[in-house]
Amino acid sequence: MNKKLLAIIGLLLISVLVSWNIFKPGFFSMHDDLQVMRLYEMKRCLNEGQIPCRWSPDMSFGYGQPMFNYYSATPYYTGAVFKSLGFSFLFSTKIVMFISIALAGIAMFLFLSQFISILPAFVGGAAYILVPFRALEIFVRGALAENFALALLPLVLYGIIRLIIKKDKISFVLLSFFSGLFFASHNITTLISSPLILSFAIILILLNKHRINTLILLSGSAILGIGLAAFFLLPVLFEGNLVNTGFLTSGYFDFRAHFATLSQLFINQSWGYGASEFGPNDKLSFSVGIVQSLALIAAPITLFINRKSLLKTPKFLLATFFVFGLLSLFLTSIRSISLWELITPLSFVQFPWRFLGLTALCSAVVLAVFLSSLNLKSQKTFSILLVFALFFINFRYFKFEKSFPSATDDTYLTGPVFEQSQQSAFFDYRPLSMVTVPENIAPANPVVLSGLGEVKNFQKRSAYFSADVDVSFGQATVTFPITAFPDWKVYLNSSITPTPYQIDKEHGEITITFNKGITLVQGYFEDTSIRKIANAITFISLLLVLVIVVAPHDKKNTQ
Structure with a gap:
């Protein structure tokens, strides 16, 4: 051998x-x-x-x-x-x-x-x-x-x-x-x-x-x-200026x-x-x-x-x-x-x-x-x-x-252990919009802060959320259990133009005021300019690697 x-x-x-x-x-x-x-x-x-x-x-x-x-x-x-x-x-x-x-x-x-x-x-x-x-x-x-x-x-x-x-x-x-x-x-x-x-x-x-x-x-x-x-x-x-990094070098x-x-x-x-x-x-x-x-x-x-x-x-x-x-x-x-x-x-x-x-x-x-x-x-x-x-x-x-010995995926990814994990490392990469430490786990659904409104069909994925907001009279303000961070963008009724939103002063939640009627709201976590450039550089680098690998081998250049 x-x-x-x-x-x-x-x-x-x-x-x-x-x-x-x-x-x-x-x-x-x-x-x-x-x-x-x-x-x-x-x-x-x-x-x-x-x-x-x-x-x-x-x-x-x-x-x-x-x-x-x-x-x-x-x-x-x-x-x-x-x-x-x-x-x-x-x-x-x-x-x-x-x-x-x-x-x-x-x-x-x-x-x-x-x-x-x-x-x-x-x-x-x-x-x-x-x-x-x-x-x-x-x-x-x-x-x-x-x-x-x-x-x-x-x-x-x-x-x-x-x-x-x-x-x-x-x-x-x-x-x-x-x-x-x-x-x-x-x-x-x-x-x-x-x-x-x-x-x-x-x-x-x-x-x-x-x-x-x-x-x-x-x-x-x-x-x-x-x-x-x-x-x-x-x-x-x-x-790095988009998150609170002071915690990483102070105190303990x-x-x-x-x-x-x-x-x-x-x-x-x-x-x-x-x-x-x-x-x-x-x-x-x-x-x-x-x-x-x-x-x-x-x-x-x-x-x-x-x-x-x-x-x-x-x-x-x-x-x-x-x-x-x-x-x-x-x-x-x-x-x-x-x-x-x-x-x-x-x-x-x-x-x-x-x-x-x-x-x-x-x-x-x-x-x-x-x-x-x-x-x-x-x-x-x-x-x-x-x-x-x-x-x-x-x-x-x-x-x-x-x-x-009896621990399984469910042990760590459901129930109290999962909730404890959600709360751990809170300060590590905390968005600037989140000022105070929440007392409880985020609500499962959006919350109507004011007005007569109802939120239906709420969906939340890793980089997307959507809901139907039904306002029966006047206006209603709704906060979504998602912390604002660049570049979360919100679109109403499938519009191609993002709508401005407010940011909760404590937990930094995305907050929107809706007019009377039923409104489809969709949020997308999009890339900032830096991330777009970064992704493009990585993609181009991968292509270069592929080109180098498949390119004909010239023995003269390796002597």
């Missing part, structure tokens, strides 16, 4: 073992208990023709929220694919969780195997799976989107080095595709990881003899990748309250399922990992001892990832607070210990390159010992605090 394939199978087996608790019957507890709800909202969007999904009608107490206009797209589109194949919402969520674990190891292996031998690359993949922070992400925090993005990160790095080596159109398209998935997966991880990706690419360009051609190839592929993710990126960048989410101590990073190996709190008394673990910590210590020693024998590319890579590993650790410490206050966008990271995701990646690379510097016999011995140590030390973390 091909050695690479054997290594990938081995990493899949490791992933199955650490994911075993995920696939037990029912579901489980986690901090971010909205994964099933988010997938439900995504699938509802797609079923009702809202593509791409932006407006989530059941969120914000049932008044609606532009969740997927800003929040991670890739993991939930992935989950929607599995739901379309007939799996339940719960099981589809579990599949995406498993993918985020398995893909991390396999992507790391593919990346490392481009410049070191298979065995050290395999250990690097195992180290990227069996790291405490990954267990924290899935089994404690339930940070599915963040973990998914961290799994895609080495895939982007793999795409970069593959394109530089092969210089073929398949590699060009793969890097664009991987980049697009990554950019649309998790905003914070993109922010944290971009300096590493850029530095890695620059170093490889400088090490390459054909620097200009390499720069053109990488730039073109990256631009195409950004184009593929434009449907998501442009609204995030240019429509102020980064100043969430720095990690050296003891938490390197000494304290206790595990917990509580919250991140101000000071050192957090109820969860920020451990770098014993093996991962030793790898970072071994990096400078390896560079010094093998400064002549180590191949040029691995040496530069070892140095690069060692430096970024130290930098990511520094940024988790309160000693970096002046840097956090200087670089304003970092405030959206919220938790400085999120940089441990980057530390996990860097330590896995450093560990693998360290192994590759040893002779073959030592490689085999150390590889066995390290994989055993990774399992022995970290496997115990990959379990949930509580499980609910």
Whole structure:
């Protein structure tokens, strides 16, 4: 059997073992208990023709929220694919969780195997799976989107080095595709990881003899990748002023309250399922990992001892990832607070210990390159010992605090649990029109505020609502249980011209005054100019990918 394939199978087996608790019957507890709800909202969007999904009608107490206009797209589109194949919402969520674990190891292996031998690359993949922070992400925090993005990160790095080596159109398209998935997966991880990706690419360009051609190839592929993710990126960048974002960086989410101590990073190996709190008394673990910590210590020693024998590319890579590993650790410490206050966008990271995701990646690379510097016999011995140590030390973390064996889709998508999910994350992407927190779930039907009127045949979908409003005398004012947000437009009696509407001062509901008679009212969630441009760029980028794939292959251009 091909050695690479054997290594990938081995990493899949490791992933199955650490994911075993995920696939037990029912579901489980986690901090971010909205994964099933988010997938439900995504699938509802797609079923009702809202593509791409932006407006989530059941969120914000049932008044609606532009969740997927800003929040991670890739993991939930992935989950929607599995739901379309007939799996339940719960099981589809579990599949995406498993993918985020398995893909991390396999992507790391593919990346490392481009410049070191298979065995050290395999250990690097195992180290990227069996790291405490990954267990924290899935089994404690339930940070599915963040973990998914961290799994895609080495895939982007793999795409970069593959394109530089092969210089073929398949590699060009793969890097664009991987980049697009990554950019649309998790905003914070993109922010944290971009300096590493850029530095890695620059170093490889400088090490390459054909620097200009390499720069053109990488730039073109990256631009195409950004184009593929434009449907998501442009609204995030240019429509942030349409929602209340102050909550995301203040109070509990102020980064100043969430720095990690050296003891938490390197000494304290206790595990917990509580919250991140101000000071050192957090109820969860920020451990770098014993093996991962030793790898970072071994990096400078390896560079010094093998400064002549180590191949040029691995040496530069070892140095690069060692430096970024130290930098990511520094940024988790309160000693970096002046840097956090200087670089304003970092405030959206919220938790400085999120940089441990980057530390996990860097330590896995450093560990693998360290192994590759040893002779073959030592490689085999150390590889066995390290994989055993990774399992022995970290496997115990990959379990949930509580499980609910009898839970089904109905448990989460009906009744009180569903209503609780509707109320959760209310402040995350709250439209400016919604000023106060509702006391109750939105009414199922429109409410006549004044006048003699009756609302019949009310329908509410993810991006559309309609009703017949019968006013028997004078005028009647009706409020619809949908929060106003650009670009909800209302049309009366099938008119092609939208009618102006009022906005409720508390919950931001769409409110209309009707004259005597029966009026057909229809509301459509339409795209703003930014979204139209973003969708067009993504569509054009998809066409370009198709053209590149089907275009005749010119061997002369790849030499």
